[in-house]
Amino acid sequence: MIPERLVTIGAVAGLLAVALGAWALGEIFTITLATRAAILALAATGLNIALGYGGLVSLGHAAFFGLGGYAMGILAFHAQSYTPLELGALTIEGTKSMPVIWLVAICVSALAAWVIGLLSLRTGGVYFIMITLAFGQMFYYFAISWSAYGGEDGLPIYLRNSFPGVDTLVPVQFFGLCFAALVLALLLSARLRSAPLGLALNAARQSPARVAAVGISPTRVKLVAFVISGAITGLAGALYADLNRFVSPAMFSWQLSGELIVLVILGGVGRLAGPVIGACLFVTLEHWLGGLTDFWHVWLGAILLGVVLFARGGIVGLLTGKAGPHV
Amino acid sequence: MSDAVLSTHGLRKSFGALLATDGVSLDLRPGEIHAVIGPNGAGKSTLIAQICGSLVPDAGQVRLDGIDVTAASPAQRARRGLARTFQVSALAMEDSVLENVTLGATGRAGGGYGLLRRALGRGDRHDRALAAIDRVGLGGVADMPAAALSHGQRRLLEVAIALSLAPRAFVMDEPMAGLGGEGSADLTLLLDALRTEAPILLVEHDMDAVFALADRISVLVAGRVIASGRVDEVRADRQVRRAYLGDL
Numbered sequence: 001m002i003p004e005r006l007v008t009i010g011a012v013a014g015l016l017a018v019a020l021g022a023w024a025l026g027e028i029f030t031i032t033l034a035t036r037a038a039i040l041a042l043a044a045t046g047l048n049i050a051l052g053y054g055g056l057v058s059l060g061h062a063a064f065f066g067l068g069g070y071a072m073g074i075l076a077f078h079a080q081s082y083t084p085l086e087l088g089a090l091t092i093e094g095t096k097s098m099p100v101i102w103l104v105a106i107c108v109s110a111l112a113a114w115v116i117g118l119l120s121l122r123t124g125g126v127y128f129i130m131i132t133l134a135f136g137q138m139f140y141y142f143a144i145s146w147s148a149y150g151g152e153d154g155l156p157i158y159l160r161n162s163f164p165g166v167d168t169l170v171p172v173q174f175f176g177l178c179f180a181a182l183v184l185a186l187l188l189s190a191r192l193r194s195a196p197l198g199l200a201l202n203a204a205r206q207s208p209a210r211v212a213a214v215g216i217s218p219t220r221v222k223l224v225a226f227v228i229s230g231a232i233t234g235l236a237g238a239l240y241a242d243l244n245r246f247v248s249p250a251m252f253s254w255q256l257s258g259e260l261i262v263l264v265i266l267g268g269v270g271r272l273a274g275p276v277i278g279a280c281l282f283v284t285l286e287h288w289l290g291g292l293t294d295f296w297h298v299w300l301g302a303i304l305l306g307v308v309l310f311a312r313g314g315i316v317g318l319l320t321g322k323a324g325p326h327v
Numbered sequence: 328m329s330d331a332v333l334s335t336h337g338l339r340k341s342f343g344a345l346l347a348t349d350g351v352s353l354d355l356r357p358g359e360i361h362a363v364i365g366p367n368g369a370g371k372s373t374l375i376a377q378i379c380g381s382l383v384p385d386a387g388q389v390r391l392d393g394i395d396v397t398a399a400s401p402a403q404r405a406r407r408g409l410a411r412t413f414q415v416s417a418l419a420m421e422d423s424v425l426e427n428v429t430l431g432a433t434g435r436a437g438g439g440y441g442l443l444r445r446a447l448g449r450g451d452r453h454d455r456a457l458a459a460i461d462r463v464g465l466g467g468v469a470d471m472p473a474a475a476l477s478h479g480q481r482r483l484l485e486v487a488i489a490l491s492l493a494p495r496a497f498v499m500d501e502p503m504a505g506l507g508g509e510g511s512a513d514l515t516l517l518l519d520a521l522r523t524e525a526p527i528l529l530v531e532h533d534m535d536a537v538f539a540l541a542d543r544i545s546v547l548v549a550g551r552v553i554a555s556g557r558v559d560e561v562r563a564d565r566q567v568r569r570a571y572l573g574d575l
Binding site: 191192195198200202207209210214215217218220221326 | 381400434
């Protein structure tokens with residue numbers, strides 16, 4: 001059996017190799033697929049902190065993904081139309097600068113995660129799933145009715161945003177940015193897991209009373225994790241919007257929340273490489289099977305069933321021979 | 328009474344028509360083991376829950392080191408030095424013995440939310456955790472997950488975590504529950520030595536252990552303390568004999 005560390009490095013290196021190989025061969029479309037996989041992996045890495053480490057089954061992570069997307073969309077829209085954003089006394093200029101957009105995306109989704117977490121974490125189990133779903137749907141319907149930014153039709157951004165020193169219009173360079181964000185998020189996630197907060201979060205998932213009895217508030221630990229989780233997924237949303245140069249309410253849809261959960265379960269819940277492997281597999285299946293049949297989700301469903309029934313630790317669990325944490 | 332480490336004053340809690348705790352005043356003084364005994368349904372668990380903060384009393388006070396902690400959460404009380412063990416082991420079952428105990432040492436230091444350092448490995452929290460593990464005799468299984476431990480070892484792990492808090496007072500909810508004669512005797516020896524570090528409020532059904540350990544006993548019946556005093560006094564009390572001990 002393979003040590004988990006090696007699986008993680010292998011998965012990340014594999015994704016990089018695919019993108020670089022495609023670049024060498026001039027396969028632009030494959031680079032775009034790899035970029036999509038990296039961004040979905042980033043979003044799922046965020047979810048994995050809440051779901052895998054904390055046992056918080058959030059069916060509302062699309063809220064953060066969408067907020068990141070709309071943070072990008074709104075800032076870029078005002079920049080491309082040369083109209084500042086008027087918020088009462090406050091006037092904000094739009095921007096096409098990725099670092100600024102990312103910072104806004106992270107802050108906005110972290111704030112939303114804090115508010116949603118504060119309310120949802122009073123509950124547990126199936127109620128937590130329902131409340132997070134409800135928050136996600138609130139954002140979804142709000143985006144649909146927000147005609148200033150395209151409403152149901154969404155909001156196209158004509159030119160990809162810029163990053164100092166990088167030509168983001170070159171696919172492999174934009175992949176590099178997304179890949180770097182993914183690696184950073186994985187490092188943060190690994191750090192969190194081995195830090196006191198990770199120890200407490202892991203224990204809070206298993207026995208909240210135990211955590212409280214040693215002087216740590218289990219709710220506070222989960223809230224901190226939920227905020228970090230939401231912020232990472234929000235960043236992924238901003239990147240995803242930049243990949244497609246398009247933002248739409250679909251980024252807020254509950255189907256997307258569900259897909260993120262599927263990615264994590266496929267790859268391995270609570271495992272560092274889980275979201276990466278899950279996202280790569282998802283994008284590959286979507287591309288290959290999607291080319292063969294419109295009903296490719298049937299096959300995805302069959303694979304998911306197989307994993308849930310026969311490989312509780314997901315693909316990482318199969319490779320390392322160890323079942324993951326019990327959620 | 329002012330030197331009591333932990334005390335309750337007129338605690339009262341009712342569930343509907345049932346008065347589960349009816350004006351309970353107890354205190355725990357330095358260096359002692361104070362046992363609380365009573366038949367099933369006497370309100371012992373409800374009392375513990377109020378002392379440890381998982382249940383809010385309708386009236387009355389809980390004081391720790393003279394400070395009113397009645398409104399404090401379980402986590403806040405633990406940080407003030409109240410270490411409890413659970414009747415049914417509450418452990419992070421997937422985590423190792425060392426991780427479970429390190430969590431205790433970390434929580435007491437107020438560092439449970441840290442992101443920048445490693446939870447395990449060198450440092451005084453690690454040393455404190457290892458010392459607590461050795462103290463209860465789990466040194467040989469420190470790297471085993473709690474789920475792989477025997478029932479008796481899990482009871483010891485509960486005590487080790489409480490110890491790692493370097494507490495001002497222990498509250499132990501039936502630490503002997505489910506232990507055989509030998510395990511119970513071992514734990515009795517361990518608790519006997521612990522009282523010098525911090526006094527123990529001991530809720531226990533095992534009467535051999537109670538009589539071997541307790542400096543004082545309070546008898547709880549139907550939510551009220553019907554007798555409280557030294558072991559021989561309580562043993563001789565007619566009311567207690569009738570209500571609880573049977574004819575010894």
